[in-house]
Amino acid sequence: MNALGLQSRMMEAHLLGIEAVLAVSGDSAAGTDQPGVSGVFDLRSEGLIRMLDSMNRGMNMAGRPLKQQANFSIGAAFSFRPASPDLQIRRLEKKTALGARYAMTQPLFSADEIEQMMEQVRHIDILMFPGIFPLISSRNAEFLHNEVPGIYVPAELRKQLARFDEVADQRKAALEYTAGLVEKNFFLY
Incomplete structure (x- = not known):
């Protein structure tokens, strides 16, 4: 949507009592199966955060x-990359300065990665929600790791799931792994 359309939708959301908004740029329309469709990117995530914060202050x-003022709880996406976190951390700092109050990450599959991320963003005044995604099979893990930008499934986890011949056993092992990840990390912060 263009900026005016987004502002209108956010005013509608406010009137409907919707308060939590995750501000993301979205995907390009080029990858759709609809011929002739083009994307409109008047606002990317930072612009949407700025607009929502403005509405919270009673301004268009x-x-x-x-x-009337809106009361949006403004969220931002955060792509943590342990090998090169600086750019994404600077973007998160900017989104926070613009009005974001919470951030959600892509799925993370490593306790060490979650701990490292939480340590590196500790200085930012924002609630962090590490993405947790229970895998359903070895094939699912390989697909996410190899085909979905921004998602890294550790080799050890992929090997662990591949040891099982039956998908049901892979799913069980993946759910146990996810439960352990949640138990280990979500009570640390």
């Missing part, structure tokens, strides 16, 4: 007063 994008 043009700086004119709204009839």
Whole structure:
């Protein structure tokens, strides 16, 4: 949607009592199966965060007063890369400065990675929600690791799942792994 359409939708969301908004840029329309469709990117995530924060202060994008202030809890996406976290951390700092109050990550499959991320963003005044995604099979793990940008499934976990011939056994092992990840990390912070 263009910026005016997004502002209108966010005003509708406010009137409907929707308060939590995860502000993301979205995917390009080029990958759709709809011929002739083009993407509109008047606002990327930072612009949407700025607009929502403005609405929380009772102003529209043009700086004119709204009839009432919104009360959005503004979220941001955060792509943590342990090998090169600096760029993404700077982006998260900017999103926080613009008004984001919580961040959600892509799925993370390593306790060490989650701990490292939490340590490196500790200085940022934002709630962090590490993405937890229970895998359903060895094939699922390989697909996510090899085909979905931004998702890294550790080799040891992929090998662990591949040891089982039956998908049901792979799923059980993956769920046990995920439960252990949740228990280990979510009570640390």
